[in-house]
Amino acid sequence: MTATSKPVALVTGGNRGIGFAIAQGLLAKDYQVMITARSLTSAEQAAAKLSGNVVPVALDISQDDSIEQAVATIRQHSDRLDVVINNAGVYPDEGVNILTIRRELLAATLNTNTLGAIRLTQACLPLLKAAAAARVINTSSGYGEINGLSAAVPSYCLSKLALNGATIMLAQALQPHGITVNAIDPGWVKTDMGGDAAPRSPEQGADTAIWLATAALRETGKLWRDRQVIAF
Numbered sequence: 001m002t003a004t005s006k007p008v009a010l011v012t013g014g015n016r017g018i019g020f021a022i023a024q025g026l027l028a029k030d031y032q033v034m035i036t037a038r039s040l041t042s043a044e045q046a047a048a049k050l051s052g053n054v055v056p057v058a059l060d061i062s063q064d065d066s067i068e069q070a071v072a073t074i075r076q077h078s079d080r081l082d083v084v085i086n087n088a089g090v091y092p093d094e095g096v097n098i099l100t101i102r103r104e105l106l107a108a109t110l111n112t113n114t115l116g117a118i119r120l121t122q123a124c125l126p127l128l129k130a131a132a133a134a135r136v137i138n139t140s141s142g143y144g145e146i147n148g149l150s151a152a153v154p155s156y157c158l159s160k161l162a163l164n165g166a167t168i169m170l171a172q173a174l175q176p177h178g179i180t181v182n183a184i185d186p187g188w189v190k191t192d193m194g195g196d197a198a199p200r201s202p203e204q205g206a207d208t209a210i211w212l213a214t215a216a217l218r219e220t221g222k223l224w225r226d227r228q229v230i231a232f
């Protein structure tokens, strides 16, 4: 292991979109940043576009064995994680609604967007505890907010609603360890997921996560948008 004195952040789904912009922002603040993609090649290609101390890691958050392997890789580079950003996610609800969606699709989306974040946080816990005041940040969505739920976006909405719930519960459970857990709503962002019509740039979508990762604040169990607490 080659330990660094820099703060260390893990950004899931860091190879593109909002995650890539988060990685870029943290590298600019002199963090060591581990970025993940499902394919190592994709993570490596993204890492090559970034400057600074960046480590590409293969990770499929829907699979526990992949999470274990990724944590083993992370341990080769660092004995602690100051920040874990659960950003990876899928939006697979084209052509379905709450009346037509199959169990398999509901389960698959929840498995990635919600259970993936919970299981990765569990797996990273020893590394988070080894940091002085670690932070977990979950990329949620307006579609997960009580007033944002849409019958036309069934599995995604439920997965982010549940991710918000997990944020509250993880915050409770990790408070005794001095680890904060918060969620962000990045807004509608121009990415592969958000599409070209989205009004926000990836950098705008990434701003609140970067701020929560780096600012001197210890709030926990909250949902944030544009650096402000908003209602779940």
Ligand SMILES: NC(=O)c1ccc[n+]([C@@H]2O[C@H](COP(=O)([O-])OP(=O)(O)OC[C@H]3O[C@@H](n4cnc5c(N)ncnc54)[C@H](OP(=O)(O)O)[C@@H]3O)[C@@H](O)[C@H]2O)c1
Pocket (backbone or CB within 6 Å): 012, 013, 014, 015, 016, 017, 018, 019, 036, 037, 038, 039, 042, 059, 060, 061, 062, 087, 088, 089, 090, 112, 139, 140, 141, 142, 185, 186, 187, 188, 189, 190, 191, 192, 193, 194, 195, 198
């Ligand atoms: N764009 C928006 O308007 C918007 C709005 C609200 C919230 N969000 C949230 O923001 C986050 C990032 O979205 P984005 O817009 O940047 O989307 P994106 O460009 O489609 O990127 C999605 C990322 O998630 C990764 N990912 C997907 N499934 C995964 C899995 N099973 N295991 C590990 N990684 C996986 C992808 O990695 P691969 O390259 O390996 O597929 C990719 O890096 C998501 O959680 C999304 O729900 C986005």
